[in-house]
Amino acid sequence: MDNLYRTIIYDQRYLLILDGLKNTLIITIGATILGVIIGLIIALIKNNYKENKKYKFLNILANLYVTVIRGTPALLQLMIIYYIIFKTSTINILFIGILAFGINSGAYVSEIFRTGIESIDKGQMEAGKSLGLSYSQIMRYIILPQAIKNAMPALGNEFVTLIKETSVAGYIGIRDLTKAGDIIASRTYDYFLPLIITAIIYLTLTLGITKLLKKFERRNNNA
């Protein structure tokens, strides 16, 4: 009981946890939005090349980006962006976190969208073409609405994954949820409670969001 008091209440340590949770969510949500934007652009570049043989150079860049990001650790990418790219800048550290995890997530999201687009029967594209619609009109009004709907469950999973992935943000000094647990532990000289509490919060978050997404998905399928 005394331990619990010292971990959460004393010195208003619950504020540390809440603040960490807030930062974790800000980074995750920001990175997801950025990741979806990047992922969509990359997927469209790749599809445009595949369908129309257009923008070959962009397609090479897109492939390079996906290969490099997926083939290197997220933590390393975070460190490179923080220590090398933004070395001398005084930019908000949360922003750097969003940027790094967003760029990381974009590579995975682009694959989610690519699979989503490719899952659409090619007859849909052909029907659009046969009506005289342009490639971009077909993508916008016919393919993407269906592809994105198909990709929603995988996008939800990506969001849940990001919640956990951002736990390395403490490495560059971001006070996220994991870092908060770590700080409290270092003050109470007891690692057990702070880390377990942190873990329970993560678990609640991921389980809760997964459940929410499932509900959303079911409603979507019924519509």
Add this chain to the structure above:
Amino acid sequence: MLKVVNLTKKFEKTQALDRVNLDINKGDRIVIIGPSGCGKSTLLRCINGLETPTSGQIIYNGKNIEKRDKNKFRQKVGMVFQSYNLFNHLTVKENITLAPVKLKLLTEEQALQKANELLKSIKLLPKINEYPQNLSGGEKQRIAIVRSLMLSPDILLFDEPTSALDPEMINEVLELMTKIAKKGMTMVVVSHEMTFAESFATRVIFMDEGKIIEMGSPDQIFNHPKGERLQMFLNKIKS
């Protein structure tokens, strides 16, 4: 109206089309028959550019169709597919008004009015707000035909329009096609419905191995076939 000149299409190993020449005139109703894999579908798909020919030309109103006017050309040459290809995420109304509105051929009100008229004429007006998944195969195909008609095309291409349908739904689609034909629409139909071809076509084309083997009136093709291959083909489908 539309001329196919020396059209050749090679896929990796097979020669799907071999120097095909064909003149399509206004008011023609051409039915293309032939064994599967003879290139009849590929011919249709080349005509409206879903496949790029290996060589040869498509000449429309005296002009060679190049890549850049392909989309404009396609507005004038409608296509109906074997698998309907209605847009699954859109209602019947949205399916048929999307193209004319986005292509700025009609305003939204004009498109809606035209959609209403066309749907009424095929007795599917009550389904205007349904999604394709709630329609029968025959209904889907008739909606797909209406979707092509919305652009007031010069030519309609039909790629085995009844092959995916249950037998009891085939007639409703064929009846609609006959109705459209009566209004003078130029139509090219790939079909296995021989009785339909006999009464519907002004010209029947028999294709085999990527070539046009015989061409003539339904009476010539079905009752007085010249070549051995056509005779064999007709015997096979009769038995």
